[in-house]
Amino acid sequence: MLHALILPLFRLPLAGLAGITLESIAVPVGATAVLALVFGTGLALAAKFFQVPGNEKQAAVRDLLPGANCGACGYAGCDSYAEAVANGEAIPSLCTVGGQATTSALSALMGVEAVAAVPRTAWVMCNGKRTGPNAHTSPRARYVGLETCAAASLVFSGDGSCTFGCVGLGDCIRACPYDAIDLVDGIAVIRPEKCRECELCVAACPKKIIYMIPRDGAIHRVQCRNPSAALDTRKVCSVGCIGCGRCTKVCPSGAIRVEGALASINQSVCTHCGACFDVCPTRAITRAAEPPVIPPAMPS
Amino acid sequence: MRTMLIILFSAILVDNFVLSRFLGICPFLGVSKSLKTAMGMGFAVLFVLVLAAAITWPINRYLLEGFGIEFLRTLVFILVIAALVQLVETILKKMLPPLYKALGIYLPLITTNCAVLGLTILNIDNGYDFVQSLVNGAGVGLGFMLALFLFSGVRSRVDRADVPAFLKGLPITLVAASLVSLSFFGFKGLIERLFG
Numbered sequence: 001m002l003h004a005l006i007l008p009l010f011r012l013p014l015a016g017l018a019g020i021t022l023e024s025i026a027v028p029v030g031a032t033a034v035l036a037l038v039f040g041t042g043l044a045l046a047a048k049f050f051q052v053p054g055n056e057k058q059a060a061v062r063d064l065l066p067g068a069n070c071g072a073c074g075y076a077g078c079d080s081y082a083e084a085v086a087n088g089e090a091i092p093s094l095c096t097v098g099g100q101a102t103t104s105a106l107s108a109l110m111g112v113e114a115v116a117a118v119p120r121t122a123w124v125m126c127n128g129k130r131t132g133p134n135a136h137t138s139p140r141a142r143y144v145g146l147e148t149c150a151a152a153s154l155v156f157s158g159d160g161s162c163t164f165g166c167v168g169l170g171d172c173i174r175a176c177p178y179d180a181i182d183l184v185d186g187i188a189v190i191r192p193e194k195c196r197e198c199e200l201c202v203a204a205c206p207k208k209i210i211y212m213i214p215r216d217g218a219i220h221r222v223q224c225r226n227p228s229a230a231l232d233t234r235k236v237c238s239v240g241c242i243g244c245g246r247c248t249k250v251c252p253s254g255a256i257r258v259e260g261a262l263a264s265i266n267q268s269v270c271t272h273c274g275a276c277f278d279v280c281p282t283r284a285i286t287r288a289a290e291p292p293v294i295p296p297a298m299p300s
Numbered sequence: 301m302r303t304m305l306i307i308l309f310s311a312i313l314v315d316n317f318v319l320s321r322f323l324g325i326c327p328f329l330g331v332s333k334s335l336k337t338a339m340g341m342g343f344a345v346l347f348v349l350v351l352a353a354a355i356t357w358p359i360n361r362y363l364l365e366g367f368g369i370e371f372l373r374t375l376v377f378i379l380v381i382a383a384l385v386q387l388v389e390t391i392l393k394k395m396l397p398p399l400y401k402a403l404g405i406y407l408p409l410i411t412t413n414c415a416v417l418g419l420t421i422l423n424i425d426n427g428y429d430f431v432q433s434l435v436n437g438a439g440v441g442l443g444f445m446l447a448l449f450l451f452s453g454v455r456s457r458v459d460r461a462d463v464p465a466f467l468k469g470l471p472i473t474l475v476a477a478s479l480v481s482l483s484f485f486g487f488k489g490l491i492e493r494l495f496g
Contacts, residue, residue: 028369035363035376039383046387050394069405076404 057109058086064105066098085110121192121215122180122201126166127223127286128237130186137162137237153206161236164226166209175204192288217288218272220265222247224284227260234282241284247276302495304435307428310491311439317415318447319484324415328447329473331406332455338448340402344392346441348384348410349419353437355380356420357430377420385411415444451480 062082073094075081084090085106092106100118128137143152143159149171157163166187173181173188180194181201190201192215202210209225222241226233230242243261255269256276263284265276277285317323324345331341356377364370389407392400400407410416419440423433454476463472 027367028372031363031367031369032372032376032379035359035379039379043383043386043390046390050390052394052397069408076401080401080404 058082060109061085061106064098064102064109065095066102119215120197120212121195122190122197122199122210123192123213123221123223124166124172124188124190124205125209125211125221125223125225126164126187126207127239127284128160128162128165128187129184130160130166130168132185135185136239137165149204150206158207162226162233162240164207164209164228165224165237167207171204171206172201172210175200214267218274219267219288220270220272220274220277220285221267221287222256222263222265222284223286224262227262229261233261239283242282244281246279246281247285250275250279303432306491306495307432307435308439308442309494311436312443312446313484313487314490316443316447316484316487317418317440318444319481321418322481323418324413324444325477327406327409327413328444328451329470329477330409332448332452335449335452335456337402337406338452339445340399341406342441342445342448344388344399344403344407345410345413345415345444346438348381348388348416349441349444350434350437351384351388352377352381352416352420353423353433354430355384357423357428357433360424373421373424374417377417381416381420382411415440447480451477454480 059082062079065078065082067078069077073081073090075084075090075094081090081094085092088110092110092112093103095102095106098105129135130137130139138161139159140161141156141159143155145151145155147169149158149167149169152158152167152169158167160167168183168186168188170181170183170188172190173183177198177200178194178196180191180196181188182191183189188201188210190210195215197212199212202212207225211221213219213221224233224237224239224241226237226240227243230244233240233242241262243258243263245258245263247263248256248258252273252275253269253271255266255271256263257266265285272287274287277287311317315321318325318328327341327345332338359376359380360370360373364373364376385408388410389400392403392407419437423436426436428436455473458472458476467475
């Protein structure tokens, strides 16, 4: 009775759609839904029937992982990484997809101290442009010889008036396998997006002014390694750190220290507030343009 | 019986899915680095292929054709394959943990192996009956294993060769794959000679 009432209803053409009836939609949808239901039930039963009594801790670790199965941790998938972590064979900070959130959750679960895995970049801690219309510093002599920073540094600490700054002959550029360093206005400038943290440039620089700093976020850095007294620094470079200490006074987190007449920022304490950047009289403190990148928390 | 043999041999040699039809290239290039994983992958794919052929044939015949909704074939077949791979994974985990571990991420990736979908759809397009579909599935699986087996050997030779810098890695792998594929064209006409 009901059947006889409902079926004709299905055959009614839908308004405005020639040739399309409710039946032509309901049958495919129904068939697919039934198939999906059958397969779903089958899989659920199979999972129950073939259940492997697993390590409880491993299951807990697995729940905290993002489940991307990308293999970036070096294991075949999230399951094998979870097993390695649960057995204490792997450290909890290898998951790059889950990032900091996953690392701290795993560390808490395993009862070990969280290890931060912050992406870094090399950075030349000298901003004293040697050439161009807006040069900050100038050569005090003309160097003629082997065109490498290492050779030039051996002759009276290089030809620049600042003996602590970038020599600008590109030893780091030749050392970089990723083409991440350019010579801009006579000094080396690193492009963080191309840096792969190999630290070959750090080793190649004879002035030891290339440092590894965090890559993402509004990173502030004292881009000067000249520890000379204020007057001496000022004489040789217009963007050198003069050690005035104004940054240490405004820094709310106590991340900046002045040694000699040179400030430096402790990147693990810095909160990117930018107070030091605003007060620095010589613009020795520079910052990366982009806002801080906070690692997204992945749902487990 | 003769038809079965023709289907089997043409699936393995003449119409080899990887080397002649260019289906399933992704695992072919991805898992052929070592012989051990290549064979593990080959067996897993063979298993899934035969099962997929066995399940999709009645579904196509009684459900899709029965209700006149053949246009859902691709969607429904993918659903079947995905469920099947999940089932294989669950069973392997319980029964053969070492193989499960060795296959790792490549096991769930069988879902997106187009050789499986290709087989199920070609079975229907060629008008095979149930048993012929199963035989074709086994043939395609064996052909896939053969291709992986041969190519893992080729790759181990390429790894030791002095390859020009601009060809290192994937480029020389693709060149080698095309040469292996070319060699399989030698089997054209084999069936006619054998069974003709």
